[in-house]
Amino acid sequence: MGEPSVAAPDQAAVRAAAELVAGLPPAPALWCTGLRKRYGRRSAVDGVALSVGRGEVVGLLGPNGAGKTTVIKMLLGLVRPDAGEVMVLGRPGGDPAARARVGYLPELFRYQPWLTAAEVLRLHVRLAGAAVPPDEQRECLALVGLAGRAGDRVGGFSKGMQQRLGLAVALVARPEVVVLDEPTSALDPLGRVDVRDLVLSLKERGVAVLLNSHLIGEVERVCDRVVILDSGRVAAAGTLAELLGRREVRLHLTGVTTAVEARLAAAGPVAREADRFIVALPADDDGTAVPDLVRDLAALGARIHAVEPGRISLEERLLGILRSGAGEERR
Amino acid sequence: MTARTVLTVAALTLREASRRKVLRALAVLTLALLALSAWGFSRLAVAETQFGALTSGQARLVASQLLNLVMFGLSLIAALGTAFLAGPTLAGEAESGISLAVLARPVRRSTVLLGKWLGLAVFGGGFVVVAGLAQCLVVLVTVDYWPPNIVGALALLAAQTVVLLTLGLVLSTVVSPMASGVVAVGLFGAAWIAGVVGGVGEVLGNDGVARVGTVSRMLLPTDGLWRGAMHALQDPTALAVFGPEGAAFPFLSEAPLTAAYLAWAVLWVAMVWGLAAVAFARKDL
Numbered sequence: 001m002g003e004p005s006v007a008a009p010d011q012a013a014v015r016a017a018a019e020l021v022a023g024l025p026p027a028p029a030l031w032c033t034g035l036r037k038r039y040g041r042r043s044a045v046d047g048v049a050l051s052v053g054r055g056e057v058v059g060l061l062g063p064n065g066a067g068k069t070t071v072i073k074m075l076l077g078l079v080r081p082d083a084g085e086v087m088v089l090g091r092p093g094g095d096p097a098a099r100a101r102v103g104y105l106p107e108l109f110r111y112q113p114w115l116t117a118a119e120v121l122r123l124h125v126r127l128a129g130a131a132v133p134p135d136e137q138r139e140c141l142a143l144v145g146l147a148g149r150a151g152d153r154v155g156g157f158s159k160g161m162q163q164r165l166g167l168a169v170a171l172v173a174r175p176e177v178v179v180l181d182e183p184t185s186a187l188d189p190l191g192r193v194d195v196r197d198l199v200l201s202l203k204e205r206g207v208a209v210l211l212n213s214h215l216i217g218e219v220e221r222v223c224d225r226v227v228i229l230d231s232g233r234v235a236a237a238g239t240l241a242e243l244l245g246r247r248e249v250r251l252h253l254t255g256v257t258t259a260v261e262a263r264l265a266a267a268g269p270v271a272r273e274a275d276r277f278i279v280a281l282p283a284d285d286d287g288t289a290v291p292d293l294v295r296d297l298a299a300l301g302a303r304i305h306a307v308e309p310g311r312i313s314l315e316e317r318l319l320g321i322l323r324s325g326a327g328e329e330r331r
Numbered sequence: 332m333t334a335r336t337v338l339t340v341a342a343l344t345l346r347e348a349s350r351r352k353v354l355r356a357l358a359v360l361t362l363a364l365l366a367l368s369a370w371g372f373s374r375l376a377v378a379e380t381q382f383g384a385l386t387s388g389q390a391r392l393v394a395s396q397l398l399n400l401v402m403f404g405l406s407l408i409a410a411l412g413t414a415f416l417a418g419p420t421l422a423g424e425a426e427s428g429i430s431l432a433v434l435a436r437p438v439r440r441s442t443v444l445l446g447k448w449l450g451l452a453v454f455g456g457g458f459v460v461v462a463g464l465a466q467c468l469v470v471l472v473t474v475d476y477w478p479p480n481i482v483g484a485l486a487l488l489a490a491q492t493v494v495l496l497t498l499g500l501v502l503s504t505v506v507s508p509m510a511s512g513v514v515a516v517g518l519f520g521a522a523w524i525a526g527v528v529g530g531v532g533e534v535l536g537n538d539g540v541a542r543v544g545t546v547s548r549m550l551l552p553t554d555g556l557w558r559g560a561m562h563a564l565q566d567p568t569a570l571a572v573f574g575p576e577g578a579a580f581p582f583l584s585e586a587p588l589t590a591a592y593l594a595w596a597v598l599w600v601a602m603v604w605g606l607a608a609v610a611f612a613r614k615d616l
Binding site: 073076077078079080096097098099100102104105106108109110111112114115123124126127128129166169 | 350
């Protein structure tokens with residue numbers, strides 16, 4: 001008699017817990033905190049935390065030797081962190097099964113030279129434990145422009161073709177997150193455009209991407225968020241809007257009175273060089289600041305020769321962050 | 332999943348050996364050795380010494396000794412082949428970057444290592460068995476001698492190859508691919524020489540020198556297994572003819588292997604493989 005009355009609330013509790021868990025947002029595609037790695041006396045990575053949400057495209061930027069590749073290798077279990085936690089698709093990074101739905105193009109990409117391109121893909125499909133039919137594998141090769149070379153030995157491939165093959169390997173096992181470490185380093189301009197389109201199509205399909213690239217323009221075009229590493233630490237991180245939030249407007253004015261100056265100062269911090277003014281606009285501007293300013297300036301009698309709204313590029317912002325970091329160190 | 336990965340990697344290793352023309356090179360070397368030995372053995376059958384023609388018993392005795400010598404050549408080819416395959420397969424792939432893409436897959440490093448080891452063991456062991464059997468057939472046809480325990484001999488030769496490739500694997504996790512091949516073959520040669528030195532010590536009744544052979548046979552079981560294989564190949568009358576001094580002769584083995592020594596060889600392979608797995612799992616790529 002007593003047993004059901006004990007078991008029943010348990011079942012209810014289990015169901016409630018299950019519903020609670022089911023209702024939770026999915027764990028990030030990639031997540032790490034407090035990652036540290038020393039090589040001898042040199043600290044390569046020092047307390048890096050970052051997260052790549054499901055379906056999110058995150059760019060990893062930073063100068064040479066900032067620790068980007070080491071962070072990526074620690075996320076994928078290729079390098080053992082000295083400290084820190086890694087979670088891949090909701091499972092601890094130490095569990096190989098966590099990488100079942102991960103695609104990876106290493107910075108140092110090399111594939112078995114004695115295999116053909118199609119055999120390399122078949123090998124990776126088997127290792128991933130995925131069931132990808134041969135047709136889909138062929139499509140994957142076609143996607144990276146190697147449809148005609150499926151039966152050729154990888155040993156005869158150029159650097160650029162091997163990198164294209166690497167992209168196919170990263171994509172072939174139906175990944176939920178793809179890690180691309182310098183995916184365009186060996187590609188011609190056309191190949192770079194291909195990679196950009198590839199990343200955008202992954203984003204459309206809801207595949208998360210962690211992209212390490214020196215080509216800031218590419219990162220700016222495809223990434224939702226950017227993490228900037230410098231000397232093994234996260235120097236800045238955020239969405240492009242957050243990082244590049246500072247918009248500005250350049251004005252060429254004559255007939256500037258004190259009232260005009262006051263109106264300019266009210267819009268934001270002003271930098272002046274003779275008749276040319278640069279006004280930094282607030283980050284939360286909803287697009288009305290510039291027309292309002294122009295209307296008021298005209299009303300105040302200023303003669304307006306030119307108005308150029310501008311956005312700080314990611315490159316300028318990156319250089320700014322890195323220079324200020326270096327400046328602090330020197331001090 | 333694990334078994335599938337092991338078999339996939341083992342098949343990949345075998346395919347590498349055949350596609351990189353290792354198989355072809357070994358086949359050419361072996362055919363050369365077989366042809367030379369066939370010629371030599373056929374001359375032996377009609378050889379005359381200063382005392383007249385060899386009796387059939389004498390011919391068998393000489394054939395059994397020569398067979399040991401030729402088999403040593405075969406095992407040397409197998410040793411060189413597997414040691415220089417085992418090195419590049421781990422360290423070389425880590426150096427070139429091939430292992431980055433492979434080990435980022437949902438596989439344990441020890442599973443990949445087991446697959447590599449299995450592939451190399453099948454390759455090296457298979458080579459020794461096929462080439463050794465061919466050699467014995469050559470001897471059978473030319474001088475009508477068949478070893479007393481061919482199965483045991485070939486199994487021990489294959490075991491010797493497995494021991495050496497396991498050594499090559501563990502070395503390649505700690506040193507560069509080229510160095511690991513050189514060191515493995517060097518140790519193989521050193522163990523063999525230590526075995527000969529130990530045999531000389533036994534004949535001279537010098538326990539200290541004799542112990543060199545015993546210790547080296549414990550540290551690296553290649554020489555011990557080789558001596559077991561020789562014993563299984565040679566004509567039983569050879570020992571009676573050479574007497575106790577035979578111990579000093581490098582191509583004559585006094586006694587079959589004990590079960591304890593075989594168990595030690597198995598344990599040795601397991602321990603060294605475990606060491607390789609631990610070193611490989613901890614390696615930063």
